[in-house]
Amino acid sequence: MSDLLFELPLPELFNWEACLDYMARSPLECLYRTDEEGVTRLLRGDGKPLLIRLVSPEPGLLSALLLDGEPPAEDAVAGLARYIADWFDLDRDLRPFYELAGSDHLLGPLLERYRGLRIVGIPDLFEALCWAILGQQVNLAFAYRLKARIAEHYGESLLWAGHRYHLFPEPEALLAASEEELCALQLSRGKARTIRTVAALIAGGELSREELLALPHPEAAEARLTSIRGIGPWTARYVGMRCLRDAGAFPVTDVGLHNAVRSLLDMDRKPTVPELTEMFRNWRGWEAYATFYLWRALY
DNA sequence: CCCCAGGTTAACG
DNA sequence: CGTTAACATGGG
Numbered sequence: 001m002s003d004l005l006f007e008l009p010l011p012e013l014f015n016w017e018a019c020l021d022y023m024a025r026s027p028l029e030c031l032y033r034t035d036e037e038g039v040t041r042l043l044r045g046d047g048k049p050l051l052i053r054l055v056s057p058e059p060g061l062l063s064a065l066l067l068d069g070e071p072p073a074e075d076a077v078a079g080l081a082r083y084i085a086d087w088f089d090l091d092r093d094l095r096p097f098y099e100l101a102g103s104d105h106l107l108g109p110l111l112e113r114y115r116g117l118r119i120v121g122i123p124d125l126f127e128a129l130c131w132a133i134l135g136q137q138v139n140l141a142f143a144y145r146l147k148a149r150i151a152e153h154y155g156e157s158l159l160w161a162g163h164r165y166h167l168f169p170e171p172e173a174l175l176a177a178s179e180e181e182l183c184a185l186q187l188s189r190g191k192a193r194t195i196r197t198v199a200a201l202i203a204g205g206e207l208s209r210e211e212l213l214a215l216p217h218p219e220a221a222e223a224r225l226t227s228i229r230g231i232g233p234w235t236a237r238y239v240g241m242r243c244l245r246d247a248g249a250f251p252v253t254d255v256g257l258h259n260a261v262r263s264l265l266d267m268d269r270k271p272t273v274p275e276l277t278e279m280f281r282n283w284r285g286w287e288a289y290a291t292f293y294l295w296r297a298l299y
Numbered sequence: 300c301c302c303c304a305g306g307t308t309a310a311c312g
Numbered sequence: 313c314g315t316t317a318a319c320a321t322g323g324g
Contacts, residue, residue: 132306138304139305143305233307235307254306256304256305295305
């Protein structure tokens with residue numbers, strides 16, 4: 001079975017292969033599988049998991065196929081389409097960014113090399129927060145392992161054509177687990193506590209993506225997130241970048257960004273925060289995209 | 300053994 | 313105010 005669920009038109013400056021290459025960067029990723037043509041992942045439809053495959057059969061078009069699961073109702077299909085548009089930032093006009101940075105000596109070559117790459121997002125707020133929290137301080141490979149353990153222990157999954165696909169757990173599922181249980185997966189006490197705090201807020205309706213997006217400006221969302229113990233500026237901006245779709249989110253203290261700039265500029269030390277602030281001054285409003293392209297050059 | 304990883308906090312002076 | 317240790321684990 002492979003029913004066409006829906007098709008989405010792709011904007012200018014969108015490159016499906018570049019997005020797939022980015023997603024293929026870690027073999028430890030447990031929430032989707034990429035191949036030459038597309039990506040396959042489990043998503044929640046009406047409530048039941050659906051195995052969805054995305055391919056681009058022709059330039060300018062993205063097709064969503066249903067590989068497994070009950071064909072969803074019309075409004076669930078609309079929800080999935082919104083999720084996909086969010087995932088790949090399809091509603092953004094990227095041309096101003098390319099005009100702004102196209103001739104820059106640092107970014108220019110990256111825009112050419114990865115032309116049409118979008119910030120691959122994490123539309124679900126809980127998943128985005130957890131991923132950022134897991135990524136605090138530790139190396140990326142270890143963060144992927146922690147995420148995989150959480151998905152395998154607490155998320156629904158489906159075995160299909162020899163591969164197991166996971167949904168990231170709902171907040172309620174991690175709340176049902178004790179802090180001790182999460183620590184047994186090798187999360188630090190702090191990570192376990194912060195993840196459960198966030199799970200409780202979201203499950204209790206005290207924190208949501210909609211509410212953060214409804215705030216008057218991105219700084220207000222950052223302030224709301226950093227008011228939660230265990231969430232600092234880096235995490236809040238990372239979530240702004242990958243979930244709230246704030247193209248101006250700037251994780252200026254990010255060590256990966258520091259290493260990327262150091263490497264690309266052939267520096268003998270990492271750049272300081274003031275130096276990065278100065279460097280990014282001309283890309284105001286597009287800091288998240290500048291950061292994402294610099295990350296891409298590093299990994 | 301030390302330092303560094305897509306940081307944050309609490310406890311210093 | 314600014315600085316520092318602790319956190320869990322793995323790799324260089």
